Amino acid sequence: MTPSVVGIDLGTTFSLAAYVQNGKPVVVRDGSGAALVPSVISFHDDGEVLVGSAARARALSDPEHTIFSVKRLMGRTLADLQKELKHIPHQIVEREVEAGRKVLHVRIGKREHTPEELSAMILKEVVKRAGNPTKAVITVPAYFDDTQRQATRDAGRIAGLDVLRIINEPTAAALAYGLASKQIGTVAVYDLGGGTFDCSILSLSEGVFKVLATNGDTYLGGDDFDRTLTELAAKEMGIDLSTRDPELLQYLRDAAERTKIALSTAKSVEFAITLPERGISFRRQVTRSEFEKLIDPYIQRSLDKCRSALKDAGLRKDQVDEVVMVGGSTRIPYVRERVGEFFGKKPHTDLNPDEVVALGAALQADILTGNSRGMLLLDVVPLSLGIETLGGVVDKLIHRNSTVPCRASTRYTTFVDNQTAININIYQGERELTKDCRLLGQFKLSGIPPMPAQMAQVDVTFLVDANGMLTVSAKENRSGQQASVAVQPSHGLSPDEVENLVLDSVKHAREDFATRRFIELKNKAEADMRHADKAFARAGDYLSAEQRGQIDASRGNLEAALNGSDVDALHHTLEAFGTATLPLAEMLMNAVVNATLKGKGAEGLDANSL
Numbered sequence: 001m002t003p004s005v006v007g008i009d010l011g012t013t014f015s016l017a018a019y020v021q022n023g024k025p026v027v028v029r030d031g032s033g034a035a036l037v038p039s040v041i042s043f044h045d046d047g048e049v050l051v052g053s054a055a056r057a058r059a060l061s062d063p064e065h066t067i068f069s070v071k072r073l074m075g076r077t078l079a080d081l082q083k084e085l086k087h088i089p090h091q092i093v094e095r096e097v098e099a100g101r102k103v104l105h106v107r108i109g110k111r112e113h114t115p116e117e118l119s120a121m122i123l124k125e126v127v128k129r130a131g132n133p134t135k136a137v138i139t140v141p142a143y144f145d146d147t148q149r150q151a152t153r154d155a156g157r158i159a160g161l162d163v164l165r166i167i168n169e170p171t172a173a174a175l176a177y178g179l180a181s182k183q184i185g186t187v188a189v190y191d192l193g194g195g196t197f198d199c200s201i202l203s204l205s206e207g208v209f210k211v212l213a214t215n216g217d218t219y220l221g222g223d224d225f226d227r228t229l230t231e232l233a234a235k236e237m238g239i240d241l242s243t244r245d246p247e248l249l250q251y252l253r254d255a256a257e258r259t260k261i262a263l264s265t266a267k268s269v270e271f272a273i274t275l276p277e278r279g280i281s282f283r284r285q286v287t288r289s290e291f292e293k294l295i296d297p298y299i300q301r302s303l304d305k306c307r308s309a310l311k312d313a314g315l316r317k318d319q320v321d322e323v324v325m326v327g328g329s330t331r332i333p334y335v336r337e338r339v340g341e342f343f344g345k346k347p348h349t350d351l352n353p354d355e356v357v358a359l360g361a362a363l364q365a366d367i368l369t370g371n372s373r374g375m376l377l378l379d380v381v382p383l384s385l386g387i388e389t390l391g392g393v394v395d396k397l398i399h400r401n402s403t404v405p406c407r408a409s410t411r412y413t414t415f416v417d418n419q420t421a422i423n424i425n426i427y428q429g430e431r432e433l434t435k436d437c438r439l440l441g442q443f444k445l446s447g448i449p450p451m452p453a454q455m456a457q458v459d460v461t462f463l464v465d466a467n468g469m470l471t472v473s474a475k476e477n478r479s480g481q482q483a484s485v486a487v488q489p490s491h492g493l494s495p496d497e498v499e500n501l502v503l504d505s506v507k508h509a510r511e512d513f514a515t516r517r518f519i520e521l522k523n524k525a526e527a528d529m530r531h532a533d534k535a536f537a538r539a540g541d542y543l544s545a546e547q548r549g550q551i552d553a554s555r556g557n558l559e560a561a562l563n564g565s566d567v568d569a570l571h572h573t574l575e576a577f578g579t580a581t582l583p584l585a586e587m588l589m590n591a592v593v594n595a596t597l598k599g600k601g602a603e604g605l606d607a608n609s610l
């Protein structure tokens with residue numbers, strides 16, 4: 001069976017896909033039964049490109065043309081990577097592709113590729129095994145920021161995929177274990193992979209997961225365990241690891257990883273490496289307890305990170321209801337033991353830890369394509385967020401159920417001449433008017449230079465980060481003045497309250513809409529009258545008596561409609577007023593144009609005042 005949509009775990013060391021078959025998620029395997037595709041690409045001067053196990057095998061003989069760990073480069077700048085460059089064996093360059101926009105490139109031999117392109121090659125290999133589906137959900141670590149998520153999305157697009165959603169790895173893992181069906185709870189996800197570690201604390205209510213906190217170390221994982229074994233063997237073999245011999249180093253690392261993996265099931269394993277052409281033949285028993293001593297400092301460090309994550313989430317260990325193990329390195333019995341001890345409960349280990357993220361992504365993909373009946377919402381903004389505009393109307397910038405992180409911007413302007421400050425009032429809720437929504441926070445953007453009404457350009461930006469934190473910022477473009485505030489949007493609302501607010505908005509939708517429309521028309525009418533009055537004072541004398549009479553009459557009608565509450569009447573009288581004042585507007589326009597043509601200023605006439 002060929003699925004049309006897959007969930008993809010695009011990992012630092014391994015990637016894989018899964019899909020839902022007969023209601024159950026299954027991972028995609030190749031002919032030999034392997035699910036994991038090494039996230040490795042190998043380039044050759046003759047133009048050949050290998051991806052996956054073939055590339056990894058080639059790494060032995062040609063490490064310089066082989067790329068590992070592209071994920072670390074996604075959405076990063078050269079400045080972000082300064083500290084990490086020593087770990088990256090390839091040359092990384094930054095190119096300015098257009099003014100102000102720079103893009104990273106990895107140089108391999110004569111070729112250069114962006115991290116997005118490289119990740120796309122891995123994605124292509126993964127979906128090829130699944131029979132080339134066109135739609136996918138791709139997972140990213142919870143700590144990935146906006147740019148890193150966007151880069152991942154772009155990689156999907158380059159690979160020809162319609163990326164339905166980018167979701168958090170820990171959320172996917174919790175989903176794979178069916179934890180969403182529990183109504184409420186706190187889940188700790190411990191993810192120890194090949195090169196990275198992270199611990200995320202999720203809260204679950206009514207099937208909605210939220211990342212409360214995440215902490216980790218982007219250089220802690222299985223590679224460290226391989227290295228301790230490599231160092232042990234090298235020392236006993238009398239090999240100096242600092243002499244640059246990438247081929248030998250790669251052989252040693254491979255042997256070390258095999259030994260490590262075998263130790264997850266056997267109590268004692270032979271570390272063996274034979275390279276006759278170099279005169280190397282080494283054999284040595286490694287016991288599990290010896291290995292545990294070697295890796296203990298790393299496990300300790302990971303647990304320290306868990307402690308920090310709990311602290312950030314404001315929780316004690318005993319408040320965690322479920323612990324989920326993710327990542328190939330959690331197959332190590334000692335890791336399971338220590339994590340269980342730390343949280344004081346048995347972690348979930350029934351699913352393959354290196355497949356669980358892809359399985360959860362597959363479930364999410366299935367839900368998004370409408371195949372599952374269950375309505376599951378993941379990492380979403382529970383209620384719409386917006387700001388108050390003139391007359392107590394809420395202008396929604398971010399809509400309920402948008403996946404986090406998300407960002408939205410709208411441009412506003414000033415309403416009166418020489419207005420030097422704008423109050424930004426932030427509201428949450430589904431209704432149209434501020435009085436029916438909840439005030440989350442407010443701040444003032446001041447220091448706007450005096451200018452005519454409608455001239456200022458204030459860009460208000462809402463950003464909800466992966467943890468659900470809302471930051472609102474405002475910037476006046478002409479002066480560069482800016483201000484911002486951070487607020488916690490969902491604070492204090494129970495799922496029932498959220499549900500009620502949603503139902504309320506449906507019940508009142510029609511009347512709310514009418515009220516909102518009335519307020520908007522009223523704002524426009526008042527502004528139009530103000531402008532017409534100004535114009536009239538300057539050019540009214542040039543109008544005919546009939547034209548003046550029409551303006552007076554339509555203004556009277558408009559004022560009457562403003563005192564009423566009929567939206568349609570207001571709409572019609574406002575249009576009639578516009579028609580009546582048209583000659584006035586034209587006259588002023590002509591005066592300005594003529595004056596400009598004659599090279600003089602339009603004495604007393606000012607087009608802006610229209």
Ligand code: ADP
Binds near residue numbers: 015264330354
């Ligand atoms: P990623 O970092 O891409 O998320 P994985 O979660 O697949 O990677 O983890 C890969 C790591 O898991 C590698 O370091 C690999 O050696 C290690 N690993 C895989 N299987 C085992 C095992 N049985 N015992 C110990 N380590 C393992």
Ligand code: MG
Binds near residue numbers: 011012193327357
């Ligand atoms: Mg992983």
